[in-house]
Structure formats: structure tokens, C-alpha cells
Amino acid sequence: MTETWDALAGLVGAGDVVVLSGAGLSTESGIPDYRGPSGVARRHTPMTYQAFTRDPDARRRYWARSHLGWRTIAWAAPNAGHRAVARLQRAGLVTDVITQNVDGLHTAAGSGAVVELHGRLDEVVCLDCGNLTSREELDRRLREANPGFDGHVAAVNPDGDVELPDEAVTGFRTVDCGICGTGMLKPDVVFFGETVPAARVADCFSRVERARALLVLGSSLTVMSGRRFVIRAAKLGIPVAIANQGPTRGDDYAALTVDAPLGRLLPALADRLGAGPAGDATSGAVPAGVAPAAR
Numbered sequence: 001m002t003e004t005w006d007a008l009a010g011l012v013g014a015g016d017v018v019v020l021s022g023a024g025l026s027t028e029s030g031i032p033d034y035r036g037p038s039g040v041a042r043r044h045t046p047m048t049y050q051a052f053t054r055d056p057d058a059r060r061r062y063w064a065r066s067h068l069g070w071r072t073i074a075w076a077a078p079n080a081g082h083r084a085v086a087r088l089q090r091a092g093l094v095t096d097v098i099t100q101n102v103d104g105l106h107t108a109a110g111s112g113a114v115v116e117l118h119g120r121l122d123e124v125v126c127l128d129c130g131n132l133t134s135r136e137e138l139d140r141r142l143r144e145a146n147p148g149f150d151g152h153v154a155a156v157n158p159d160g161d162v163e164l165p166d167e168a169v170t171g172f173r174t175v176d177c178g179i180c181g182t183g184m185l186k187p188d189v190v191f192f193g194e195t196v197p198a199a200r201v202a203d204c205f206s207r208v209e210r211a212r213a214l215l216v217l218g219s220s221l222t223v224m225s226g227r228r229f230v231i232r233a234a235k236l237g238i239p240v241a242i243a244n245q246g247p248t249r250g251d252d253y254a255a256l257t258v259d260a261p262l263g264r265l266l267p268a269l270a271d272r273l274g275a276g277p278a279g280d281a282t283s284g285a286v287p288a289g290v291a292p293a294a295r
């Protein structure tokens with residue numbers, strides 16, 4: 001346990017670290033990770049780009065569910081893990097943050113140089129004119145179009161989607177682009193069945209290639225969208241450290257793996273490396289719950 005902790009501190013303490021984060025980092029902000037150990041199973045198929053753009057009923061269901069789910073995401077605040085990443089960045093140890101999360105919590109915690117691989121849920125794009133508008137503005141328009149629409153949200157997914165019975169969705173009115181007047185609106189996030197823009201991927205590759213180490217936080221690396229950066233780093237001999245609750249599909253490429261709650265691990269790491277100020281003070285010792293993952 002101590003050995004893994006020392007190795008992690010050594011790796012991050014050497015600096016030039018690029019962080020790749022996933023849903024597991026945001027669970028302590030109240031956004032469940034449906035793939036992680038604390039997650040809820042996804043009960044419906046995730047919305048695909050194809051269904052969203054071609055099927056008006058699917059689009060209505062999506063917006064009705066997302067309209068409710070958005071409130072959870074909008075109210076979520078960064079947790080001790082996000083804040084520790086920002087501290088490590090201010091201390092000059094972490095250079096860049098690449099995140100698979102669409103919740104904007106790294107930026108809210110004070111991190112800079114954040115690449116949001118899958119976009120941001122708080123922005124809305126028009127698929128016709130390409131204009132970006134704020135989700136807040138859309139939220140206001142959807143409330144106006146659907147007075148009295150409300151529902152009990154049992155579970156929200158990391159992409160802001162919630163479980164909602166079909167009958168609750170009937171009659172929900174979607175709205176079109178307020179700028180061109182007719183364009184279809186979509187949250188500016190990468191849907192299933194959609195690819196991350198090539199320039200964004202290339203940007204991430206070049207950040208990873210310049211790194212001394214890649215630190216994966218809270219991602220099971222299930223999808224190639226994130227795993228490819230781990231594979232690239234390993235191929236180039238850049239050490240990869242993975243901190244996640246549970247095994248990941250990148251473990252075979254990792255120099256070290258740590259199974260720990262990130263809200264405890266990361267502040268302890270920042271304290272140990274003297275990355276102040278310590279907003280979430282710890283002793284800098286091996287935090288409770290830190291155990292080397294089975295290899």
C-alpha cells in the first residue's frame with residue numbers, strides 16, 4: 001500500500017503530468033457513474049445521435065428527461081478531488097486536464113487548460129446554423145414552453161439524462177433555435193454514435209505526447225474515446241498511473257494502479273506534494289481506503 005502511494009507521489013511530484021478524468025471523479029459531487037461501483041445501472045439505451053436527429057419522439061423524450069436531469073448537473077459543485085487537481089495544476093505539477101465529463105466541474109474548481117473531450121452540457125448547439133447558446137437560456141425557454149412540467153427524478157446519469165416513464169413525456173414541447181428560428185437544438189456534447197471532432201482528438205494526443213506521465217482519474221476506460229490516450233502514452237514509454245474504484249480496461253498499460261475514493265486520495269496527494277493551499281486538509285499520509293488494485 002505504502003509502496004503504491006510512494007510511487008504515485010513520485011510520479012506526480014516529477015511534474016509535467018496530464019490528467020485524464022472520467023465520471024468516477026464526479027460521483028462525490030452527486031453525479032452517479034453508471035459504470036462505477038457506486039453507480040446505478042442504466043435502464044434505457046443511451047440516446048444516439050442518429051435517433052436524436054431522425055426521430056422527433058426520441059428527441060422529445062431526450063429533452064424531457066434532460067430538462068429534469070439538467071437541474072442536478074447545474075446544481076452540482078466541484079468536490080475535493082476536482083479541487084486537488086486544480087491545486088496540483090497551480091503548483092505546476094499537472095499541465096493539462098483532459099476530461100470525459102460534460103459537467104464542467106474541473107473548470108468550476110479552478111482548473112485551466114481543460115479539454116472537454118465530450119463537450120459541455122451547459123452549452124447548446126444549433127445543428128443548422130451552428131450557433132452556441134447557454135443551457136440556462138434553453139432551460140428558461142423550455143420552462144416557458146412547458147409550464148407545470150415536473151417529475152420526480154430518481155436517478156440522473158453523468159450525461160444529465162434521467163429515468164422517466166414514457167407517459168410523463170407525452171406532451172412535452174421541445175423548442176428550436178432562437179437565432180435562426182428553425183434549427184434543431186442539441187446539447188453540445190458528443191452523443192453515442194457520434195465521434196469526437198478530429199481536431200480535439202489531435203489536440204489531446206499532442207498534450208499526452210508532451211507529458212512526462214499520464215494520470216487517469218475515475219475512468220473505467222471502457223470506451224476507446226479515452227482509452228486511446230492511455231495506449232498512446234504506453235507505446236511512447238510515458239508512464240500511466242490509474243486511480244479508479246474498480247478495475248479498468250487500461251490496467252494492462254499502467255505502470256501503477258490505485259483503487260481509492262478520489263475525494264480522499266487526491267487531497268492527500270496534493271498535501272504530500274506541498275501543492276497548497278490545502279482546502280481539504282489531510283496528513284499527507286496514505287489515505288484511508290487506498291489499496292493497490294489487483295493486477
Ligand SMILES: [Zn+2]
Binds near residue numbers: 127177
Ligand atoms: Zn440556428
